[in-house]
Amino acid sequence: MKHFYLLRHTEFENPDNIFRGRLGLALSKEGKDHARRIGAWFKDKHISKIYSSAVERCKATAEIVAQSIDVPVVFDKRLLEVMHAIQGMNLIEYRKDRNKRYSLVDTLGGESMMDVQVRMLDFFYEAVKRDEGNSIICSHGDGLYFLYLALVGKNLPEKVGTIDRSEYQEKGTVRRIDVEGDQITVGSIEKL
Template sequence: MKLYLARHGESEGNLRDIFYGHLDLPLTEKGKQDAKIVGEKLSDIEIAHCYTSPLCRASETAEIALAGRDVPITVCDDFIEQHMGEYEGIPFEALYAKMGDEIFEMLRKWPDVILPGGETFFDVKCRVENSIGEIVKKGEDSLIVAHFGSLSAIFSCLLALPNAVTGVFSFDHGCISCIEIDEKWTRLLFFNR
């Protein structure tokens, strides 16, 4: 089976450069174009099922990308973005003013950071693990549309990557990645294509 993974298109949170985690912010016009680009990249690929985060930036990306195709879309709460706790809705600039260069150290160590009132990367990984297991059991070529944090956790689970490595992956808007799973191997076929 093949799992195609796509990050949502650009959202208002990306545009405003804020930590937005569970905030349900819509796609920008560019984000809608990102979603169309994902759809174009998937146009010749058979997709049996799509799973998406409940946040509108992900579900709208899935709907736009699969428009005109008969692909069922299932909302999966486990694929929601990492909760940013006290940082939710705070602009990066404001956190930098408060924390100084310490914020860059925090971002560098992101998988190990405990966000005040929020989730750790380990929390997200535990959350996505069961849902990914169920999807893999079905054995269908599927699309998952989610977020930077939850996609990183999926990569970590499926490719047996240590938490520290997941921070080096940057899931771009308008791109897809693919992990192939068979009875012998799980392998990354391509990333950010």
């Protein structure tokens, strides 16, 4: 049996209070400390590598964890944050209508929920076929959530406002996926 640990990046700085998207926002001091604690938690998990989004907050989280457990980090574009037309928008404006995050795809461009889910699944199944050992997949909230939904056989939400927050990974949380042959077992979220 092999394990894949879905890790959401830790807390980052956002002094301009913007919708971050793929912008390069550094981890906060709290986020760096949290990543070190996560690295310590992984010490006995026999991890062979970490896959990560190259967006700064994931990259930094993955690199701090990798230093703790002495494994390589492999960046993959399929793990990137969702490409949104509203990247850089003020969060106060965004919160007036959260659903525009995906509803503007047709008019302004960007990725749909399905686009993100397809690329995350493509990455995951490729890793399942290729990897022998245990791995960490460090990515972003929506991508990890959409992957989770596919693996447990649930539909994508119709709107962002209908996301089940009890199933959505907060920053710095981990969800273990066990793979044995064709059997995939998805665990619950662990707060570290």
